[in-house]
Amino acid sequence: MKTVVIGSGSWGTALAQVLEDNQRDVILYGIEKSEVDDINLHHKNSKYFEDVSINPSLKATMDINVVKEADVVLLAVPTIAIESICQQIDLLLTKKTIIVNVSKGFHPTTNERMSQVIRRCISADHLSSVVSLIGPSHAEEVIIRLLTTIDAVSLNEEDAIVVQQLFSNHYLRIYTGSDEVGSELGVAIKNVMAIASGILSGLGYQDNTRAALITRGLQEMIRYGMAFGGQQQTFMGLTGIGDLIVTCTSVHSRNFSAGYQIGKENTVENFLKNNKKTVEGVRTAKIVHNVSKANGIDMPICEEVYQILYEGKEPKTCANDLMLRELKREF
Structure with a gap:
C-alpha cells in the first residue's frame, strides 16, 4: 500500500519514519523547502529535532501530485488547515483512499470534529473512510523510537485494522476503536x-x-x-x-x-x-x-x-x- 504523509512538521516526520522503519511504501509531503531538503540531503529535520538523525531511506517531496495513487493519506497539519488541504487533495485523488487524521481539535468556525470536516471535503468516490490516529504521544519521543501506544479510531473497522497493521512495530503499538x-x-x-x-x-x-x-x-x-x-x-x-x-x-x-x-x-x-x-x-x-x-x-x-x-x-x-x-x- 502506498502511503503519503502530508505535513513535514514534527508529527508528520515521526510517523513517516515509523512507516519507513516498517518498510512500507511511504513518502512525506511538505511545503517548506528547507525541511524537505534537510530530510532528503541530511536525513534530519533540524527545525523540530535538532540532534536526531532519521531513517536515511525516508524521502520527502514538495509535489502534491504524489497523492494521486495513494492508498492511504495521512494528514499531519494543524486543524485550521484540514479543510483546505482536503479540498486540494480531493481534486487529485483517483480512487477510494483511507484518510488518516492526527490533528486534535475542531474546525475554527463550524465547530466540526476533524472526521466531519474530512467527510465534508473529500468526495464519496475518493473516500474509503476516515481513521483518527490519536492518543498519548509526543513526536519528540516517537522519532527516537521510545515505546508509545495510540489508537486507530474509525467507523470502518476494516480500515482501522489496516492502519493498525501499517504503523504497529516494536516501539509503536496501535489499538483500534470505534467511538469516533x-x-x-x-x-x-x-x-x-x-x-x-x-x-x-x-x-x-x-x-x-x-x-x-x-x-x-x-x-x-x-x-x-x-x-x-x-x-x-x-x-x-x-x-x-x-x-x-x-x-x-x-x-x-x-x-x-x-x-x-x-x-x-x-x-x-x-x-x-x-x-x-x-x-x-x-x-x-x-x-x-x-x-x-x-x-x-x-x-x-x-x-x-x-x-x-x-x-x-x-x-x-x-x-x-x-x-x-x-x-x-x-x-
Missing part, C-alpha cells in the same frame, strides 16, 4: 486542560494541584463527550485519560508550555502578543466555551481557561475561584 465522537472530543478538550495544567505549574502549584486538575478535568471531558454521544469507557482509555496525562505533565506539550508562560507571568498578554506556534487548546477553549454554554454543560476548568485567554482574567484569581466554588459530592 468520544475519542475526538477527548483528545481535543485535553489541550484546554493542558493549558490549565501549565498555568497552575507556572503559578507555582505542584503535585497535589496537578492531580486534582487531571482528575476533575477528566470529569469535564466525560461530561462534554457523553452529551454528544461519546461513550464513558472511551475516556478511560488512550484517547481520554491517557492523552490527558501526557499532555498535562510534559514539557513537550505546546499547550502545557503556553500555559506555563501565562501562569509564570500571571497574565496572558505577552503570550498572545508573541506566540508564533500552533497551540490548539487556545481555539478549542473558545469553542468549548461557546458550545457548553449553548448546551448547558458544566465545564468550570475550561471556562476559567477561556476567561484567562479571551477575557484577560488573572490566572491567580481563576485558581482561587475554582477552589471556592460551591461544595458538592464528587460523583
